Amino acid sequence: MRKFNYIIASLLIVTTAISCDALVGDPELPIPLEETLDNTGAFLRVLSVESAGFDVADLATAAYAFTGELQDINNGNDVTKVDFFVGYVSADRSTTVAEPGSPIKTYTPDQFSVREASGLPSTSFSLTLNEILAYLSLGLGDLNLGDNFEIRWVLTTTDGTEYTNTDASPAVTGGFYVSPYFARASVVQGIPTTIFVGDYTITQNGPGSI
Numbered sequence: 001m002r003k004f005n006y007i008i009a010s011l012l013i014v015t016t017a018i019s020c021d022a023l024v025g026d027p028e029l030p031i032p033l034e035e036t037l038d039n040t041g042a043f044l045r046v047l048s049v050e051s052a053g054f055d056v057a058d059l060a061t062a063a064y065a066f067t068g069e070l071q072d073i074n075n076g077n078d079v080t081k082v083d084f085f086v087g088y089v090s091a092d093r094s095t096t097v098a099e100p101g102s103p104i105k106t107y108t109p110d111q112f113s114v115r116e117a118s119g120l121p122s123t124s125f126s127l128t129l130n131e132i133l134a135y136l137s138l139g140l141g142d143l144n145l146g147d148n149f150e151i152r153w154v155l156t157t158t159d160g161t162e163y164t165n166t167d168a169s170p171a172v173t174g175g176f177y178v179s180p181y182f183a184r185a186s187v188v189q190g191i192p193t194t195i196f197v198g199d200y201t202i203t204q205n206g207p208g209s210i
Contacts, residue, residue: 042072042079042155042163043172043179047122053188054129056143062129064151064185069115069122071177076121078157082107084125085154086132091146091187097136099152104135127151147187154181 050065070076083103089096105127112121132149133139154164165173165181173180 041167041172042070042076042157042161043177044068044070044082044153044155044181046178046180050124051126052183053186054132054149055188055190056129056140056145057189057192059129059140063126064149064183065124065126066183067122067124069118069120070112070155071120072157075119076112077109078159079121079155080109080158081156082125083154083156084127085152086127086135087150087152088136088138089148089150091144091148097138099150100135103154104131125153143187145187145189149185149187151183151185152181 045068047067047069050067051061051063054062054064056062070079070082072078084105084107085099086104087097087099107123107125109121112123114120115122152165154162156162163181168179168181171177173182
């Protein structure tokens, strides 16, 4: 019985090896280790999101805002700028406005400061609703609740390489790096804090729990 099990196990190993070779082929050798280590890319890790939507009832503060930090093989010092672009999609997807060719806003290294906890350049990023409307030639009257602004950012490094959402894998966008290079901010209307304030009495008319 041991000999029989050994033969089956051997056949499985051989079959698995053949299947893998048929799917991916032989790897390119030698592996360019130094080149691989030197091309890890540039990341803008999102540390916190202060405002994720645009409240049309409060234009003075309506903005998409978050705090982030840069990381690359040289501790974020290879990033020369961060460009932001914005596009628009209506709630029913009947109207779209593609992002213009030039950025709405650019952040440069002098606008970052080293974060003590990580030793990496960090700053707060903000795009106001008024800035975006002017950028896309839209008016407040063009907006409806549920409309979306698609915000994309591009990191440029000292060698001219650009990194954005089309270059990132799920491990980067939602994994350890939390670097999506993209956000979708909706048009919303906040509920004033003065509404529904008071004491309420609840009457239960059927079985169950409250």
